[in-house]
Amino acid sequence: xxxxxxxxxxxxxxxxxxxxPLYKQPGDxxxxxxxxxxxxxxxxxxxxxxxTAGTFKSYLAEDGAAIGxxxxxxxxxx
Amino acid sequence: MAIKRLLIANRGEIAxxxxxxxxxxxxxxxxxxxxxxxxxxxxxxxxxxxCIGPAQAVLSYLNVEAVVAAAKETxxxxxxxxxxxxxxxxxxxxxxxxxxxxxxxxxxDTIDRMGDKVAARQAAEAAGVPVVPGSKGRLETVDDAVxxxxxxxxxxxxxxxxxxxxxxxxxxxxxxxxxxxxPQAQAEAKAAFGDGGLYLxxxxxxxxxxxxxxxxxxxxxxxxxxxECSMQRxxxxxxxxxxxxxxxxxxxxxxxxxxxxxxxxxxxVGAGTLEYLYDSTTKEFFFIEMNTRIQVEHxxxxxxxxxxxxxxxxxxxxxxxxRQSQEDITRSGHAIEVRLNAEDPMMQFLPFPGQVSSLxxxxxxxxxxxxxxxxxxxxxxxxxxxxxxLIVHAEDxxxxxxxxxxxxxxxxIGGLKTTKPLHLALAHDPAVRADDFHTxxxxxxxxxxxxxxxx
Numbered sequence: 001x002x003x004x005x006x007x008x009x010x011x012x013x014x015x016x017x018x019x020x021p022l023y024k025q026p027g028d029x030x031x032x033x034x035x036x037x038x039x040x041x042x043x044x045x046x047x048x049x050x051x052t053a054g055t056f057k058s059y060l061a062e063d064g065a066a067i068g069x070x071x072x073x074x075x076x077x078x
Numbered sequence: 079m080a081i082k083r084l085l086i087a088n089r090g091e092i093a094x095x096x097x098x099x100x101x102x103x104x105x106x107x108x109x110x111x112x113x114x115x116x117x118x119x120x121x122x123x124x125x126x127x128x129c130i131g132p133a134q135a136v137l138s139y140l141n142v143e144a145v146v147a148a149a150k151e152t153x154x155x156x157x158x159x160x161x162x163x164x165x166x167x168x169x170x171x172x173x174x175x176x177x178x179x180x181x182x183x184x185x186x187d188t189i190d191r192m193g194d195k196v197a198a199r200q201a202a203e204a205a206g207v208p209v210v211p212g213s214k215g216r217l218e219t220v221d222d223a224v225x226x227x228x229x230x231x232x233x234x235x236x237x238x239x240x241x242x243x244x245x246x247x248x249x250x251x252x253x254x255x256x257x258x259x260x261p262q263a264q265a266e267a268k269a270a271f272g273d274g275g276l277y278l279x280x281x282x283x284x285x286x287x288x289x290x291x292x293x294x295x296x297x298x299x300x301x302x303x304x305x306e307c308s309m310q311r312x313x314x315x316x317x318x319x320x321x322x323x324x325x326x327x328x329x330x331x332x333x334x335x336x337x338x339x340x341x342x343x344x345x346x347v348g349a350g351t352l353e354y355l356y357d358s359t360t361k362e363f364f365f366i367e368m369n370t371r372i373q374v375e376h377x378x379x380x381x382x383x384x385x386x387x388x389x390x391x392x393x394x395x396x397x398x399x400x401r402q403s404q405e406d407i408t409r410s411g412h413a414i415e416v417r418l419n420a421e422d423p424m425m426q427f428l429p430f431p432g433q434v435s436s437l438x439x440x441x442x443x444x445x446x447x448x449x450x451x452x453x454x455x456x457x458x459x460x461x462x463x464x465x466x467x468l469i470v471h472a473e474d475x476x477x478x479x480x481x482x483x484x485x486x487x488x489x490x491i492g493g494l495k496t497t498k499p500l501h502l503a504l505a506h507d508p509a510v511r512a513d514d515f516h517t518x519x520x521x522x523x524x525x526x527x528x529x530x531x532x533x
């Protein structure tokens with residue numbers, strides 16, 4: 001199991017915009033470099049990318065949640 | 079009625095700035111804040127504070143109901159919106175009016191009118207303010223376009239009449255270009271918008287951004303001269319000056335006088351800014367839009383003219399008449415402001431919120447630093463990256479640039495990455511020192527690697 005951690009503090013999003021599909025659903029295949037989330041920090045948007053390949057298990061932070069640097073955002077099964 | 083209890087519906091450096099102005103007028107200050115901003119400097123300085131919601135701005139600083147409720151609860155008789163957030167939200171102004179609370183700014187109707195680009199352009203034209211020359215309506219044929227372009231003068235910008243967001247814009251330098259490009263633009267507009275109608279506008283190439291500060295009390299209006307704000311990255315201003323050294327006296331006079339005409343024509347109340355594109359080769363200026371709020375860069379105008387613009391806008395919002403006639407308002411020397419953002423200029427300006435570990439501020443004649451920092455303050459990640467504005471004033475532009483270098487060298491914000499290295503590099507750059515730049519200058523300058531890490 002690998003956790004995806006937030007590189008910066010900010011607001012976390014599980015989809016690119018309201019009404020858009022989630023970046024990943026449980027069971028989805030994840031390749032290294034895939035975008036699994038989005039963080040808004042000081043009005044700038046930064047993609048959160050998976051560093052390892054595997055199967056998406058779940059998000060660990062809610063859409064729209066305020067998160068700190070290093071906060072766990074999602075879990076990927078190896 | 080003069081304002082006695084003022085709610086500040088904003089945060090960061092502008093909230094601190096408004097509190098300073100209100101306190102010196104003997105006004106009781108009430109600072110609205112989100113849950114994430116409970117320990118910000120403005121909360122510490124205000125006479126009282128009120129929480130308006132969670133960290134996310136849509137739930138707090140952009141929440142009309144929450145701010146109006148907070149104003150009622152704290153018995154505020156007026157609200158200052160600062161800039162951004164709800165400063166130009168006519169719905170917010172109407173909600174305050176219904177609650178019997180004064181908005182420090184123009185009426186909802188004026189905000190609506192000036193916020194609509196077409197209506198603002200019409201109001202400007204009616205007041206004699208030059209606008210970018212363009213075709214009167216949609217053009218259906220290439221021959222129509224060629225005939226209009228002959229009147230406008232080349233280069234012309236070809237836009238889809240139904241379009242927006244820059245899509246399908248082409249620039250034709252000659253009639254031959256236009257004859258080739260117009261059919262392509264028509265086909266593209268038809269495919270994208272289902273409407274092949276075109277619109278032509280004179281292309282102002284490598285323009286400078288010049289703006290005029292005005293103030294109105296509903297019947298009378300004055301100007302506080304112009305600012306030069308061409309140094310921009312991603313359409314965000316980074317370095318601003320007052321006055322614009324590129325203008326001759328006759329052009330400056332015409333620019334400022336027509337701005338006052340527009341402010342009077344719309345019965346403007348409060349502080350406002352008319353923004354223009356300026357073509358330095360032909361010395362022509364063209365109105366683009368009006369901002370109906372106090373602006374980030376207002377301190378350069380305050381340093382140039384010696385007027386406290388924030389106090390003045392609070393005074394007129396409380397029903398006061400302008401306290402200065404145009405003859406009383408004079409300019410002296412030259413002022414420059416730079417924006418210190420929590421961004422790493424060496425890493426594509428990546429935002430860098432964090433904790434202020436140490437703080438050393440520059441001091442001296444002609445140096446001002448508007449900010450909201452203190453040692454150990456944790457800069458929250460939820461809002462924009464502006465930490466403060468360093469402003470200098472000296473007898474002329476060269477002396478102001480020299481003083482800016484001294485002031486920047488005396489400023490140390492520990493624990494954060496800031497845009498200070500960018501401003502030091504700009505202050506040493508020959509083109510900047512020669513006042514030879516425009517709105518499209520900074521991004522290629524950065525892309526060419528002119529900003530080097532300091533060893």
